[in-house]
Amino acid sequence: MYTEKVIEEFTNPQNVGELTDADGVGEAGSPTCGDTMKIYLKVEGDRIADARFRTFGCAAAIASSSMATRMILGMTLAEAWNLSDADVVDALGGLPEPKVHCSLLARDAIRAAIADYRVRRGLEPQERGSCE
């Protein structure tokens, strides 16, 4: 039921852990299943210099966290904000329908971490023009 990419990402997840000196931390939880994901970001200039995650969730949630943290490395904050759950699903080669919400956790946790970073810097939590 899972693509090879999902299995690969789940069995050998990248960026697992925490950043004690994170510039932004965000958490997301799924009302569907109760799984949670926490994302830690290190920001240099306007770019994501490091990203880690702690996910208490299913295989798809862990694969999504791993893939999403790899994708946002080096991105500007605006680019990372705009990373969609569909982008993560695509990068994973697809997720089974009941597991699509797992990728949403990654997007939401990344956005929460960026919002946290922006608030710590005294900015509006959201990128201008990027709200939905």
Ligand code: FES
């Ligand atoms: Fe809910 Fe995967 S995050 S089942």
Ligand code: FES
């Ligand atoms: Fe503010 Fe959309 S950018 S409402």
